[in-house]
Amino acid sequence: MGAPFWQSSAPGSIYDHIKVASFALDAEGHIEQWSARAEELLGISAAEVLGCDAVEALVPEELRADVGEKVAEILDGREWTGLLPYRRPAAPGAGGAGHSAADGIAELYVMPTTGAGGTRGAVCLAVDAYALRRIETDLAASQAVFGQAPMGFLLFGSDLRLVRVNERVAAAFGGTVASHTGRTPRDYLPRAEAERVTAALRQVLDTGEPVTDMQILGPTAEEPQTSSAAQAAQAAREGQPGGLRWSISLYRVHSRTGRPMGVAAVVSDVTRRRRAESEAASARRNLALLNEAGARIGNSLDLETTARELLGVTVPQFCDMACVDVYQSLIDGDEGRPGLADGSAELRRVAFASAVSDAPVTAVGSTHRFDFHSPHAAALRTAQVRRVPGGVDEGDGGLVQTTLAVPLVAGDTVVGLVQFSRARGSEDFGERDAALGAQLAARAAVCIDNARLYRREHSRALILQRSLLPPGDPEAAGLDIACRYLPGNTATEVGGDWFDVIDLPGHRTALVVGDVMGRGLRAAVAMGELRTAVRTLAMLDLEPAEVLAALDEIAGGLGGVSDEVYLATCSYVVYDAVTRRCTFANAGHLPPAVVEPGEPPLLLEVPTGMPLGVGGEPFEEVEVELPDGALLALYTDGLVESRDHGLDEGLEEFRKSLSDNAQPLEDVCDHVLDTLYTRHGEDDIALLMARIRGLPADAVGDWRLPAEPRSVALAREHARTQLAAWHLEPLIDTTELLVSELVTNALRHGEGGRSGGGEPEIRLRLLLDRTLVCEVWDSNLVQPRRRRARDTDEGGRGLQLVSMLSRNWGSRRTHRGKTVWYELALPGSGPLPEPDAEALFSAF
Secondary structure, three states, X not given: XXXXXXXXXOOOOOHHHHOEEEEEEOOOOEEEEEOHHHHHHHOOOHHHHOOOEHHHHHOOHHHHHHHHHHHHHHHOOOOXXXXXXXXXXXXXXXXXXXXXXXXXXXXXXXXXXXXXXXXXXXXXXXXXXXXXXXXXXXXXXXXXXHHHOOOEXXXXXXXXOEEEEOHHHHHHHOOOOHHHOOOOHHHOOOXXXXXXXXXXXXXXXXXXXXXXXXXXXXXXXXXXXXXXXXXXXXXXXXXXXXEEEEEEEEEEEEOOOOOEEEEEEEEEEOHHHHHXXXXXXXXXXXXXXXXXXXXXXXXXXXXXXXXXXXXHHHOOOOOOEEEEEEEHHHHHOOOOOOOOOOOOOOEEEEEEEEOOOOOOOOOOOOEEOOOOOOHHHHHHHHOOOEEEEOOOOHHHOOOEEEXXXXXXXXXXXXXXXEEEEEEOOOOOOOHHHHHHHHHHHHHHHHHHHHHHHHHHHHHHHHHHHHHHOOOOOOOEOOEEEEEEEEOOOOOOOOOEEEEEEEEEOOOEEEEEEEEEOOOOHHHHHHHHHHHHXXXXXXXXXXXXXXXXXXXXXXXXXXXXHHOOOOOEEEEXXXXXXXXXXXXXXXXXXOOOXXXXXXXXXXXXXXXXXXXXXXXXXXXXXXXXXXXXXXXXXXXXXXXXXXXXXXXXXXXXXXXXXXOOOOOOHHXXXXXXXXXXXXXXXXXXXXXXXXXXXXXXXXXXXXXXEEOOOXXXXXXXHHHHHHHHHOOOHHHHHHHHHHHHHHHHHHHHHOOOEEOOOOOEEEEEEEEEOOEEEEEXXXXXXXXXXXXXXXXXXXXXXXXXXXXXXXXXXXXXXXOOEXXXXXXXXXXXXXXXXXXXXXXXXXXX
8 A cells, every 4th residue: 555645755756847936925025935945946045035025036127117016916816927037046166145147937826815814915836937848848748649659658557557558559459548547468468468468567667677579469450449448358368369469568667766656568569560570481481391392302213202202391391291192003004094083093102201109100002092072082183282171081080180182283194192281289271381282292293203204114114125135044055054134223214234145056155245325215125126136147147246247337227317326335255065165256345254163263355346336346356265164254334333333343343253153153143243232223234144064075976078979878877876876766867868968968069178178078067965956068158048949840859858857957157168057856855846748748
């Protein structure tokens, strides 16, 4: 409680500011009372003026006549108010005991009085006019602020109740200015906000430290100014949405002597500013999110990786949970499957992410369908974003506040759906969020569609490439074969690596490894064309250097009308199982590796040559004889080169990996791949390994016959004897017949071979391995040609017999002529040929 009214108040009253002085006049106009305040204001002591005529004592001489008349009127009972110049006391030490020149103006209030016995007199109140005018100006300014300022002003007393508010506050909260007197913050604000403001008021009152720009949530902007203060306060206490944002600054108010009188508050409406700041911050966040999406999404051509990159950008920056579903038919490449357009087709979940620990999870890789009437299916059908409130999806476990179902649209194709979800208690998605989600999904959709298209092309190229490679376990005469092909991963395009094992006449084998420079479907097609060309040229029994020369011309024309240049490297090796000789030719390829029994592995020095397609450069050959048990390895650069190590380092590691070669060939092949770094996936890898297993001497029959008619019978006898030794009696009759035909042709049409420049001779050779091969050599370069003999022809039927009775036959050039050969299947390896009797009869 305040002090009793009879007690003196503390210093700091209004009278300290305006300096009110008083004195009294008697009936004759003489000063009979002189207050201490009068002595202080006017600078005249009581001893000097008491009993003196007031006009003579206080009024300058030039004004005494007029003032005297006024004093007479006052003593007659009339009041008077006017301005009176007065003298202020001289400053201490100024010299002289008198007064200084008149330098003050007092506003004088003179009021007539009646004393005991009816005597007349007057009481005079003098106020410093300058101080009074200053107070009047301050009051006018204060009134202007409280009545006209666009900001709100509030004055709280020391009890933290309102003493005064201005019109702006009254307009915002309703009611008149006077109706707000005595209220507290709790009458205007929600409880939490009111307690926060009250604590700030108390802190400012106690410490004197001001509080600036304190943000509070006020009443709603929609409240009418005509509503009552109670209604406005009730709305504020209930914390209705859409409330105004206020900025309040508090400072303590003091009296002239420094006594705290209360707290003043300056309040401004910052709703629009905060809204603009919020929108600007939201726009900055969205731009940052889009920028991050542009940098992180689409760095891989892998579909699943791209989907995970999208979720890595959006969780938890944009939402709490998210998943990506893609149409299963698009992943499979069956884009025309029915049901795709209505949104209810089968989808596969390719990515999921959550910042909520107990969020429901659908396993990545699982498939599902959306109900036709669901908002998710509608989003897929219409290619429009749909907002799904929490609780609609029974599988959300009650944790989802709201979900954005955003279709993944690439061009004019919907490839899937991404779902952005926010957990319970989070802010709902708004229009701005929906637009941002659509932009993020659009960026990801293009990348996902590119990854899908790349996967489809990669798969097709891989199927094409594998269809052109030889079977997994190729066989060759006099060789054990092991091979491996490792395609690059799905993030890299298919390369043009290939290898081949080609049977040649005379139990010879061509081993081929090549690599078309470049990647993709075109590289795979070019590889297929070159592989086909190699097989065709190999069947012509050309020398290795001749094969590469022909391939060089073919590679130069692969570009066709597009003039695209295809370059390829190739290593071509011909192995003769009878002589154990390998003839190497190389077109820019890596050197073959050779390991002889008991010797360290080495890289064979073969002339490198230019890649195929360069044109104009000859190719050289190198012939090497290898012992039984020797190991030969051909490979492509993906085996020995990657970003992690250079080519020289890879070649050295490859050479070392061949040191342990005593294992079965398949195990050696696996050991090489396990030792070297082959999982980089940067390039295709082809590895072809062969172990030498030459034909034993008893598996070869070789005779030289004179170029005479008797050699026909001699050839039959050698064949019959040799087949009997090999226990191939079922083949004796057919072999004798065909040998007779070939030797007869050599005598008639060939010139016979010459041994060291001597007499002409014919060579007969029988080879036994997986099949039986018979060869007849002569010195004529003209290749035999099968033709249909007419009834009147005496000859021309020998090659028809050879074709009908053998599994295969042909002719190849040699250094000094040609070799005509045929091949018979061994008994037990398959049905023997059964020639048509009518055809045999017609042949004779």
